[in-house]
Each structure stands twice: as structure tokens, then as C-alpha cells.
Amino acid sequence: MAKITYIEHNGTEHVIEVKTGLTVMEGAIKNNVPGIDADCGGACACATCHVYVDAAWKDRTGTSSAMEESMLDFAENVEPTSRLSCQIKVTDALEGLIVRMPESQH
Amino acid sequence: MTNPAAHVVIVGAGHAGGTAAALLRQYGHAGPITLIGEEPVAPYQRPPLSKAWLKGEADAESLALKPLEFYAAHAIDFRASTTATQIDRTARLVSLSDGSSVAYDALILATGARAIALPIPGADLAGVMFLRTAADAELLKATVGPGKRLAVVGGGYIGLEVAASGRALGAQVVVLEREARLLARVACEVLSSFFKARHEAHGVAFELGASAAAFVGDAQGHVTGVTLADGRTIPCDAVVVGVGAAPNDELARACGLDVARGVVVDLEARTSDPSIWAIGDVAHRPMPIYDRMFRMESVPNALEGAKQAAAAITGRSAPAGEVPWQWSDQYDLKLQIAGYAFDVDEILVRGDPASGKFAVFHLKGDLVQAVEAINSPPEFMMGKLLIGARRPVDKARLADPAISMKEVAA
Numbered sequence: 001m002a003k004i005t006y007i008e009h010n011g012t013e014h015v016i017e018v019k020t021g022l023t024v025m026e027g028a029i030k031n032n033v034p035g036i037d038a039d040c041g042g043a044c045a046c047a048t049c050h051v052y053v054d055a056a057w058k059d060r061t062g063t064s065s066a067m068e069e070s071m072l073d074f075a076e077n078v079e080p081t082s083r084l085s086c087q088i089k090v091t092d093a094l095e096g097l098i099v100r101m102p103e104s105q106h
Numbered sequence: 107m108t109n110p111a112a113h114v115v116i117v118g119a120g121h122a123g124g125t126a127a128a129l130l131r132q133y134g135h136a137g138p139i140t141l142i143g144e145e146p147v148a149p150y151q152r153p154p155l156s157k158a159w160l161k162g163e164a165d166a167e168s169l170a171l172k173p174l175e176f177y178a179a180h181a182i183d184f185r186a187s188t189t190a191t192q193i194d195r196t197a198r199l200v201s202l203s204d205g206s207s208v209a210y211d212a213l214i215l216a217t218g219a220r221a222i223a224l225p226i227p228g229a230d231l232a233g234v235m236f237l238r239t240a241a242d243a244e245l246l247k248a249t250v251g252p253g254k255r256l257a258v259v260g261g262g263y264i265g266l267e268v269a270a271s272g273r274a275l276g277a278q279v280v281v282l283e284r285e286a287r288l289l290a291r292v293a294c295e296v297l298s299s300f301f302k303a304r305h306e307a308h309g310v311a312f313e314l315g316a317s318a319a320a321f322v323g324d325a326q327g328h329v330t331g332v333t334l335a336d337g338r339t340i341p342c343d344a345v346v347v348g349v350g351a352a353p354n355d356e357l358a359r360a361c362g363l364d365v366a367r368g369v370v371v372d373l374e375a376r377t378s379d380p381s382i383w384a385i386g387d388v389a390h391r392p393m394p395i396y397d398r399m400f401r402m403e404s405v406p407n408a409l410e411g412a413k414q415a416a417a418a419i420t421g422r423s424a425p426a427g428e429v430p431w432q433w434s435d436q437y438d439l440k441l442q443i444a445g446y447a448f449d450v451d452e453i454l455v456r457g458d459p460a461s462g463k464f465a466v467f468h469l470k471g472d473l474v475q476a477v478e479a480i481n482s483p484p485e486f487m488m489g490k491l492l493i494g495a496r497r498p499v500d501k502a503r504l505a506d507p508a509i510s511m512k513e514v515a516a
Contacts, residue, residue, distance in 0.1 A: 030171075039405065045433040074483070
């Protein structure tokens with residue numbers, strides 16, 4: 001279990017307890033948090049679960065795979081802190097994680 | 107319609123119906139929502155049924171669109187194991203299989219499609235299965251395992267995904283395809299040959315140009331083989347039939363809505379009755395980038411319809427037009443498809459299929475109509491943008507993998 005704060009582009013915060021083993025994307029989708037679309041359901045096929053991971057968490061959220069990098073490269077408004085949230089597995093070490101959503105996923 | 111107290115009734119609790127219910131709440135709809143589902147379970151994702159779920163890499167909880175408690179917590183009256191039997195458009199009333207009826211201000215039809223059965227002898231034998239629902243998948247998973255012989259009738263995407271998952275589970279797999287090549291209705295020859303070779307390398311056997319004439323069974327009524335039109339019988343312990351789906355449009359037809367190859371809708375997913383929407387597999391919808399209407403079976407199509415209907419009902423503007431897309435995972439291959447290959451006069455292959463990383467572009471003049479990308483996200487993502495933008499492309503540059511997709515599209 002980890003408490004994750006999802007911040008919409010307009011500043012609205014959603015603090016969610018996400019079960020270990022789920023992904024950061026699933027934590028948002030299953031709780032109806034707006035701002036993450038995840039059209040492909042986590043298959044790393046659509047780049048519509050784009051989030052910005054607060055810099056302090058970069059090490060604990062792991063590195064992105066070549067496939068993720070390649071998909072992210074074509075998403076809108078990509079920053080060095082960009083990740084696809086379907087590729088971040090939740091562990092206890094992510095307690096307190098903060099992710100921000102881009103203005104649009106499409 | 108922007109009546110915040112409107113009662114929205116959604117018939118069909120698949121990916122489209124379930125998403126529409128959740129989006130209505132996300133978009134601020136305050137009135138009652140009733141979600142009617144034929145299956146005993148809450149809305150879930152179907153794509154993993156033939157892939158991760160079948161291989162045991164995903165469980166029911168991860169398949170669910172939302173946890174079950176979500177529906178009550180958001181005042182969505184979800185009724186499982188219930189079907190709609192009739193729509194009275196004058197009284198705005200939907201009759202249900204449990205004998206009750208429910209009144210609506212706005213009605214969303216998300217009744218989906220059903221797997222087409224083969225009209226041949228033995229089709230009702232035990233062990234002759236489809237893969238559409240979680241129950242279908244449970245049955246298949248319980249049947250397929252090491253040493254089992256699985257015959258897949260139909261060499262389309264579902265059939266090939268089942269074949270790949272069957273191999274991963276240790277089963278012997280043979281795919282029977284009526285046409286002379288795989289994916290005959292949905293992909294070009296380059297892709298057909300590529301997938302055939304990859305599946306053969308993983309031990310899948312193929313019978314092309316092979317029509318199933320009958321399923322044969324033992325005394326207990328369990329399938330033991332598939333007899334082909336040429337008289338041969340392919341022995342097997344289980345069969346999966348994947349020969350396409352037909353829209354569940356009977357309710358719409360019976361109440362007099364316009365129906366073509368599905369329920370006819372406009373760009374807001376609205377049917378010929380302004381109080382009724384149709385979304386997902388059952389909708390026959392306009393696609394302006396191709397200047398035509400058609401019916402699609404994909405998750406992105408289900409999501410788009412859900413967004414359109416939820417936006418219209420809550421008084422939001424319609425979402426910007428999308429480029430249709432879909433995906434398939436088989437072994438270590440990620441196939442991403444954008445667009446549909448309408449009016450194509452040229453097929454261009456970027457990259458070497460033998461490398462396992464390439465893309466097929468379908469062109470109409472110098473416009474990209476569709477792209478099929480294997481392990482090639484840049485080609486998929488940029489191809490999708492080019493399809494939507496209707497921007498001409500330099501074909502010589504597109505064909506040269508040494509020039510990046512960003513440069514090609516610049």
C-alpha cells in the first residue's frame with residue numbers, strides 16, 4: 001500500500017491509497033481520477049497515461065524501458081520527468097509519491 | 107440535453123457502457139445512472155482475455171474497469187445478469203429480463219457484438235469455444251495446458267492471440283484458416299506472411315485454405331476433431347472459433363431506430379432518436395477523415411463513443427475527432443495499428459520484416475490512410491498524427507528508415 005497524490009493540470013489533488021502490485025496508472029483509473037486516460041489498459045501501446053514524476057522520486061520509480069521511452073518521445077509536452085504511469089509498479093517504497101498530469105493525453 | 111437531474115440508462119456493461127457511466131460522473135452528471143449488464147460481473151477489459159489473462163499474468167481484479175464498490179459509491183445502479191428486452195421510445199421505458207422496467211431521460215445503447223458461430227454440424231459439442239467474455243476465457247483457460255491439442259478456427263487477430271497464448275501454456279496449436287492467408291480481411295500480405303513465419307517459429311501449425319465442415323465428438327459429446335471440406339479430420343481436444351463478430355442491434359431495430367451495419371449515429375454518438383445514443387461495437391458511426399461511416403470493434407472505439415455520449419448528455423462540447431487505432435500482442439511482438447486502409451493505392455514497407463521491427467504504410471496518393479507498426483512505436487505514433495492531419499508525406503523519405511519519423515513528418 002502506498003499513498004499517492006495525483007495532481008490534475010488545473011491543480012486539483014487526489015490522494016489515493018494504492019495497493020502494492022498495481023501500477024500508478026491503475027491507481028488513478030480504478031478511482032476515477034481524471035487526467036489519465038490509459039486507453040490501452042496498460043499495454044504500453046498508447047501513451048495516454050503520461051505523468052510527471054516529482055524529481056525527488058526519480059530513483060524510486062525506476063527507469064523506463066526502450067518501448068516506454070519510444071512511446072513517450074511522441075507524447076505531447078514531454079519533460080525530463082515524464083513517465084508512462086502504466087509502467088510504474090506500486091511498492092511500499094512509493095509511499096508519498098506525487099505525480100502531476102499534463103494538460104491533455106491526446 | 108443538459109438536464110442535471112436526467113436519468114441516464116445504459117444498456118450494456120462492457121468497456122463502452124462501463125466507461126460511459128464513469129465518465130458521466132467525472133463530467134459532473136448528478137442525476138441517476140442505471141447500468142444494465144448481461145454478464146454476472148461488473149465491466150472489465152476484454153483485450154487481456156486472449157493475452158495476459160489467458161497466460162495467467164493478470165487476475166479478475168486487474169481486469170475490472172473499476173472495483174465493484176465504485177458503482178455504489180458513485181450512485182451508479184449497476185444491475186448484473188440482466189438484459190434489456192424492449193425499448194418503448196414513446197414512454198421512454200426499457201423493459202428488463204427480470205420483468206421490471208426502467209424509465210429514462212437519456213438512453214445509451216452499448217450492447218456490443220457477439221461472436222459468430224459456425225453453422226456446421228457439431229458446433230454445440232463441449233470443447234467448441236469462443237473467446238468473447240470472461241466466462242469464455244475461464245473455460246478456455248481450464249481446458250488449455252501442456253500436451254493439449256488446440257484447434258483455432260479463424261486466422262484473425264483473436265485466433266492468432268489465442269494461438270500465441272496457447273503455445274505459452276504448452277498446448278499444441280493448429281490454426282485453420284478458410285482464406286489463402288492469415289489476417290486476410292484486416293491486414294496486408296506482408297503482415298500475413300510475417301505473422302505466419304513468427305507463429306511457425308513458435309511451433310504453431312497452419313492449414314490455410316481450409317474450411318471447417320464439421321466438428322466431430324466422442325460418446326460423451328466432447329469435441330475430438332475438426333473435419334475439413336477436403337475430408338481430412340484434424341484431431342484436437344478443444345476448439346476456439348474466432349471468425350468475427352456481429353453487432354447486437356436487435357433492440358435498436360425492434361424500436362425503429364436507423365440501423366445499417368450497426369446502429370447509425372452522428373458525431374455525438376446520437377442515434378436517429380435524439381434521446382438515444384449508441385456506442386462501442388454496436389455503433390455504425392461517421393469517420394470524417396475517411397469521409398464514410400463504418401462499424402469498429404476496438405477498445406479505443408468504445409472509449410471514443412463513451413466520451414461522445416457522456417459529453418453530449420452533460421452539455422460538454424464533443425471530443426476532437428480521433429484517429430482510430432488498435433493493438434495486438436503476440437509473443438514478443440507489439441503490433442500497433444492506426445487508421446483503416448480505405449482507398450489505398452500503394453503499400454510501403456519501412457524497415458526489414460526479417461528484423462522483427464518494421465512498419466507497413468497504406469497510402470492514398472501521398473496521404474497516409476493507415477499504418478501497421480511491429481515493435482515500432484515512432485512509426486505508429488507519427489503515422490497516427492499524419493493520418494489525422496491529412497498532411498501529404500514524402501514517400502521516398504518515409505521508405506528510408508535512416509530518416510527518423512520526426513524528420514519525415516517535419
